[in-house]
Amino acid sequence: MNLYRSHTCGELTAKDASKIVKLSGWIYRRRDHGGVIFIDLRDNYGVTQVVFHPESGIIDQVSSLGLESVITVEGEVLKRDDAQINPNMITGEIEISVNNLEVQSNVESLPWSVIDDSIPEELRLRDRVLDLRTEGQHEMMKFRSNVIRTMRNTMWDMDINEFQTPLLTSSSPEGARDFLVPSRIHPGKFYALPQAPQQFKQMLMVAGFDKYFQVAPCFRDEDPRADRHPGEFYQLDAEFSFVTQEEVFKIGEKLMTETFNKHTPEGAIVDQGPFRQIAYKESMLKYACDKPDLRNPIEIFDISKVWLDSEFAVFKSIVEQGGVVRAIPAKGAGEQPRSWFDKLGKFAQKQLRMPAAPGYIVKNEDGTFKGPLVKFLRQEQVEAIFAKAGLTETNDTIFLVAGQEKHVLQPLSVLRNKIAEDLNLFEENTFRFAWIVDFPMYEEEDGKIDFSHNPFSKPQGGMDDLLNKDPEDILAQQYDCVCNGYEIASGSIRNADIPSMFKAFEIAGYKKEEVEENFSGMLKTFRLGVPPHGGFAFGIERIIMIMKNESNIRRVITFPLNGRAQCLLTGAPLKANEAQMNELHIRHFNLPEEALD
């Protein structure tokens, strides 16, 4: 017998009756009847009812202990009378009649109750340990642990090596803001925390390891979102040599299906590979975003041209000036009350900052149409639009959004999901995957050409594309994996050809010397013989959020930062003292007033 326990609080049942046992755990609940006291004792594994009788002589001691105190009890396992069995507990057939109590740690007062599930997040973060004891949060972290175990095992089963890569490394000029770490040994110089192990995993391929993965911490100094933890997060990062895009997809599909099949609820529908592949361009048209939620059956389509042959000056001039009109088909939406349409219009203007509420056309029972825009089109034009949408029933509706393409995409995407949600069109308990492929290599903003994704991706046509195509027309062997409206992975087949790498950077405005300097490590190794290679990185937190249907990423992180990137437990970030600053050769300047106190 262990010093503290012979069993856990989740394992004793009727078959253990009359055993003498020792249990340790936290006081979860107490029911004091004056003469007899019941305590629900909780540990990581479960809850067991322990009973104190007056004859034990420790009643007074027990009633003075605070909830969440840690105790060790010793006693006999008693089978309960039939009337006293609690069918809701695994250990509900028995209880422990205690004759010996040892207090490991007494709790004077609790800031809030572990049983209460309506505690605000600020307190949960401040008292995170208490929060991690609550049933929901405790199970969540065990769930995360199990998911990562499955992912690791799946990778190992495919004979993929697990390696670690440096955390103190160099800044990469592309991408998000870096976290910098001042060097003591090299005054004035800084390490950067990796935004991803990108360069190192490629170097592992050059080193001949063939297949690699790791559960990698990634650091990006960006503002948070509900699905984006500020500062740091984890990726299941992987890279493979001598592979094609399709072979990388197979590995990713195996990883996802194994993980989701094992950890989603009974009866869930999980896409089994091969996953759908959707070209970036197609995705932007049909779903108005590059991470579509495919549980939503609505597909947007373009109806720009019809307005050139109409009397509606607003849409006509938008299209004439290169803008677009897009249609969102909404099956049966005409059954909704007028107030629903009004509310949707207000939402669009207020939340999505659309200049006007989206127009709509509803099909009447007699085959005519109604809505503010109907009078501008001929009957056969409207009929053609509905035919294109495949809408044939009374009350079927089409919403219209017009404007320059870059302005309408975001509102379209949000409206597509909101309409489907309001109309209850989403598939339930379903996990829909897709690969978004054929991303453009470059994008133009304010006349400047920049990489639209990863500068290390291979242009689909190689050097030939780089030399002969308009940069905006060059596609990359770059792909994302999306699930239920989240981007859960990103990857590419890398550009392993040194001349075309320089050319690719040149198009984005980087001089040869800059590239040599910033990627010296990687370039040097590439000159030593680089295999064709490619890979992916899956966002672990997002995968867990999706499986648990959680909307906030902090729920799946043991010790998350708050929305302002502060740790309420440790106070991080904190000021450095003078001695530390001196040693690191750094000094403050230009601090805002509020930082000076």
Place this chain on the structure above:
RNA sequence: GGGGAUGUAGCUCAGUUUUGGUUAGAGUGUCGGCCUGUCACGCCGAAGGUCGCGGGUUCAAGUCCCGUCAUUCCCGCCA
């Protein structure tokens, strides 16, 4: 940097608009008492409030106005 929502007892929330008006309520938790079979135990009693903060309007502000802070969601940002 910008926009929306929220802020009342330790915690969850009602009261705030329509209509500014006596002592701001409930549940839960806490504390005290009672209770030998409960399992979210029960019963009796008590304590607990700068209505986020500051200013303004008014005879009178939790309620109206302005500002500000905090939390959160979104936009920007996220190769």
